[in-house]
Amino acid sequence: MKERPNTNKITIYDIAQALGLSASTVSRALQNNPLINEETRSKVQDTAATMGYVPNWIASSLRKKRSNILGLIVPRTSMYFQSTAISGIQHEAHKYGFSIVIGQSDETVAMEKNWPTLSSPSG
Secondary structure, eight states, X not given: OOOOOXXXXXXXXXXXXXXXXXXXXXXXXXXXXXXXXXXXXXXXXXXXXXXXXXXXXXXHHHHHTOOOEEEEEEXXXXXXXXXXXXXXXXXXXHHTTOEEEEEEOTTOHHHHHHHHHHHOTTO
């Protein structure tokens, strides 16, 4: 089994070592994969909760090549219409498992045009 550097964060490797399972089994159990039987899944999830495991969403996003983060550019967040729209968008996005990152352009076209370049992995 893989040794990990000494940090305070609990990883799937810690859970795997505590239960005598592989890290991939622990990962699948934490994702409710149907290939893992209910007893093992329950044991893994209980141990994870007891140990204080918190999934690393950045690592998960890199692995899945998907972040579930939506970018939203608005001219100003201080205006009533924009703040109301942001609130509605955020509420709907949350229902579907998305988070929102908000950029404020200060009504500058150059900033708005540059935003996709700054946030896109392809540049």
